[in-house]
Amino acid sequence: MIYVLFVVALVALDQLVKFLVRTNLALGEGVPFLPHILQLTYVQNTGAAFSLFENHTWILTLISLAVSILLAVLLVRRVFPHPVAMFTLSAVLAGAVGNLIDRAFLGYVTDMFQTLFITFPVFNVADICVVVGGIAFCVYYLFFDGKGEKGHDAAAADR
Numbered sequence: 001m002i003y004v005l006f007v008v009a010l011v012a013l014d015q016l017v018k019f020l021v022r023t024n025l026a027l028g029e030g031v032p033f034l035p036h037i038l039q040l041t042y043v044q045n046t047g048a049a050f051s052l053f054e055n056h057t058w059i060l061t062l063i064s065l066a067v068s069i070l071l072a073v074l075l076v077r078r079v080f081p082h083p084v085a086m087f088t089l090s091a092v093l094a095g096a097v098g099n100l101i102d103r104a105f106l107g108y109v110t111d112m113f114q115t116l117f118i119t120f121p122v123f124n125v126a127d128i129c130v131v132v133g134g135i136a137f138c139v140y141y142l143f144f145d146g147k148g149e150k151g152h153d154a155a156a157a158d159r
Contacts, residue, residue: 091133
Protein backbone atom coordinates (compact mmCIF):
# COMPACT_ATOMS: atom_id res chain seq x y z
CA MET A 1 0.00 0.00 0.00
CA ILE A 2 2.85 2.40 0.80
CA TYR A 3 4.19 1.96 -2.74
CA VAL A 4 0.82 2.84 -4.26
CA LEU A 5 0.72 6.00 -2.15
CA PHE A 6 4.28 6.82 -3.21
CA VAL A 7 3.38 6.46 -6.91
CA VAL A 8 0.19 8.51 -6.49
CA ALA A 9 2.07 11.26 -4.61
CA LEU A 10 4.79 11.50 -7.27
CA VAL A 11 2.28 11.51 -10.15
CA ALA A 12 0.24 14.18 -8.33
CA LEU A 13 3.36 16.31 -7.80
CA ASP A 14 4.33 15.93 -11.46
CA GLN A 15 0.87 16.85 -12.69
CA LEU A 16 0.60 19.80 -10.27
CA VAL A 17 3.92 21.29 -11.41
CA LYS A 18 2.97 20.80 -15.06
CA PHE A 19 -0.44 22.42 -14.47
CA LEU A 20 1.12 25.40 -12.72
CA VAL A 21 3.62 25.88 -15.55
CA ARG A 22 0.93 25.65 -18.26
CA THR A 23 -1.29 28.05 -16.30
CA ASN A 24 1.31 30.66 -15.36
CA LEU A 25 3.86 30.70 -18.18
CA ALA A 26 3.46 31.40 -21.87
CA LEU A 27 4.84 28.74 -24.20
CA GLY A 28 8.61 29.28 -24.42
CA GLU A 29 8.65 31.73 -21.52
CA GLY A 30 11.38 31.27 -18.92
CA VAL A 31 11.57 32.55 -15.35
CA PRO A 32 14.50 32.25 -12.91
CA PHE A 33 14.29 29.36 -10.45
CA LEU A 34 17.83 28.80 -9.16
CA PRO A 35 20.00 31.66 -10.47
CA HIS A 36 22.71 30.54 -12.92
CA ILE A 37 21.67 26.90 -12.41
CA LEU A 38 18.05 26.31 -13.34
CA GLN A 39 15.13 28.22 -14.80
CA LEU A 40 11.53 27.29 -15.45
CA THR A 41 10.84 27.32 -19.19
CA TYR A 42 7.51 26.12 -20.56
CA VAL A 43 8.12 23.62 -23.39
CA GLN A 44 5.70 21.28 -25.14
CA ASN A 45 7.67 18.15 -26.03
CA THR A 46 6.17 15.87 -28.69
CA GLY A 47 9.18 13.54 -28.55
CA ALA A 48 11.48 12.03 -25.98
CA ALA A 49 14.78 13.37 -24.62
CA PHE A 50 17.09 14.95 -27.20
CA SER A 51 14.09 15.19 -29.62
CA LEU A 52 14.05 11.44 -30.26
CA PHE A 53 10.79 10.36 -31.93
CA GLU A 54 9.71 14.01 -32.26
CA ASN A 55 6.10 14.26 -33.45
CA HIS A 56 5.59 10.51 -32.86
CA THR A 57 3.63 10.93 -29.64
CA TRP A 58 1.46 7.89 -30.34
CA ILE A 59 4.52 5.58 -30.38
CA LEU A 60 5.79 7.07 -27.13
CA THR A 61 2.30 6.77 -25.62
CA LEU A 62 2.23 3.05 -26.43
CA ILE A 63 5.75 2.58 -25.05
CA SER A 64 4.84 4.48 -21.86
CA LEU A 65 1.71 2.36 -21.46
CA ALA A 66 3.61 -0.91 -21.97
CA VAL A 67 6.37 0.12 -19.55
CA SER A 68 3.78 1.22 -16.97
CA ILE A 69 1.99 -2.13 -17.19
CA LEU A 70 5.27 -4.05 -16.92
CA LEU A 71 6.38 -2.03 -13.88
CA ALA A 72 2.97 -2.45 -12.22
CA VAL A 73 3.19 -6.22 -12.73
CA LEU A 74 6.72 -6.32 -11.27
CA LEU A 75 5.54 -4.35 -8.25
CA VAL A 76 2.31 -6.32 -7.66
CA ARG A 77 4.13 -9.65 -7.95
CA ARG A 78 6.96 -8.30 -5.77
CA VAL A 79 9.55 -9.70 -8.17
CA PHE A 80 12.10 -7.60 -6.27
CA PRO A 81 10.63 -7.64 -2.75
CA HIS A 82 13.25 -5.51 -1.00
CA PRO A 83 11.83 -2.08 -0.04
CA VAL A 84 14.65 -0.26 -1.88
CA ALA A 85 13.79 -2.07 -5.11
CA MET A 86 10.09 -1.48 -4.59
CA PHE A 87 10.56 2.27 -4.03
CA THR A 88 12.91 2.68 -6.99
CA LEU A 89 10.60 0.79 -9.35
CA SER A 90 7.67 2.80 -7.96
CA ALA A 91 9.49 6.02 -8.82
CA VAL A 92 10.06 4.81 -12.39
CA LEU A 93 6.39 3.82 -12.64
CA ALA A 94 5.31 7.25 -11.38
CA GLY A 95 7.47 8.94 -14.01
CA ALA A 96 6.15 6.73 -16.79
CA VAL A 97 2.55 7.38 -15.73
CA GLY A 98 3.12 11.13 -15.34
CA ASN A 99 4.37 11.48 -18.90
CA LEU A 100 1.76 8.98 -20.17
CA ILE A 101 -1.01 11.21 -18.82
CA ASP A 102 0.38 14.19 -20.74
CA ARG A 103 0.82 12.27 -23.98
CA ALA A 104 -2.61 10.66 -23.82
CA PHE A 105 -4.58 13.80 -22.88
CA LEU A 106 -2.52 16.67 -24.31
CA GLY A 107 -0.61 15.09 -27.21
CA TYR A 108 2.68 16.34 -25.76
CA VAL A 109 4.65 16.29 -22.52
CA THR A 110 4.94 19.49 -20.52
CA ASP A 111 8.60 20.14 -19.68
CA MET A 112 9.87 23.01 -17.56
CA PHE A 113 13.28 22.57 -15.91
CA GLN A 114 16.04 24.09 -18.04
CA THR A 115 19.65 23.88 -16.89
CA LEU A 116 21.64 27.06 -17.36
CA PHE A 117 25.15 25.76 -16.65
CA ILE A 118 25.12 23.09 -19.38
CA THR A 119 23.17 22.47 -22.57
CA PHE A 120 20.67 19.77 -21.68
CA PRO A 121 17.09 19.00 -22.75
CA VAL A 122 14.34 20.67 -20.74
CA PHE A 123 12.81 18.10 -18.38
CA ASN A 124 10.05 17.62 -15.80
CA VAL A 125 9.30 15.92 -12.48
CA ALA A 126 8.32 12.65 -14.22
CA ASP A 127 11.67 12.59 -16.03
CA ILE A 128 13.44 13.05 -12.69
CA CYS A 129 11.48 10.10 -11.27
CA VAL A 130 12.42 7.87 -14.22
CA VAL A 131 16.12 8.79 -14.17
CA VAL A 132 16.67 8.76 -10.41
CA GLY A 133 14.50 5.67 -9.90
CA GLY A 134 16.14 3.85 -12.82
CA ILE A 135 19.69 4.61 -11.71
CA ALA A 136 18.89 3.75 -8.09
CA PHE A 137 17.32 0.44 -9.14
CA CYS A 138 20.37 -0.43 -11.27
CA VAL A 139 22.69 0.32 -8.34
CA TYR A 140 20.49 -1.78 -6.04
CA TYR A 141 20.32 -4.66 -8.50
CA LEU A 142 24.02 -4.69 -9.37
CA PHE A 143 25.43 -4.25 -5.89
CA PHE A 144 22.83 -5.25 -3.31
CA ASP A 145 20.15 -7.59 -4.72
CA GLY A 146 20.41 -10.91 -2.92
CA LYS A 147 23.62 -10.02 -1.10
CA GLY A 148 23.63 -11.26 2.47
CA GLU A 149 20.40 -13.20 2.05
CA LYS A 150 20.13 -16.91 2.65
CA GLY A 151 19.79 -18.88 -0.54
CA HIS A 152 21.39 -16.13 -2.66
CA ASP A 153 23.02 -18.66 -4.95
CA ALA A 154 19.75 -20.52 -5.44
CA ALA A 155 17.87 -17.26 -6.11
CA ALA A 156 20.52 -16.14 -8.61
CA ALA A 157 20.33 -19.51 -10.38
CA ASP A 158 16.54 -19.11 -10.75
CA ARG A 159 16.91 -15.82 -12.66
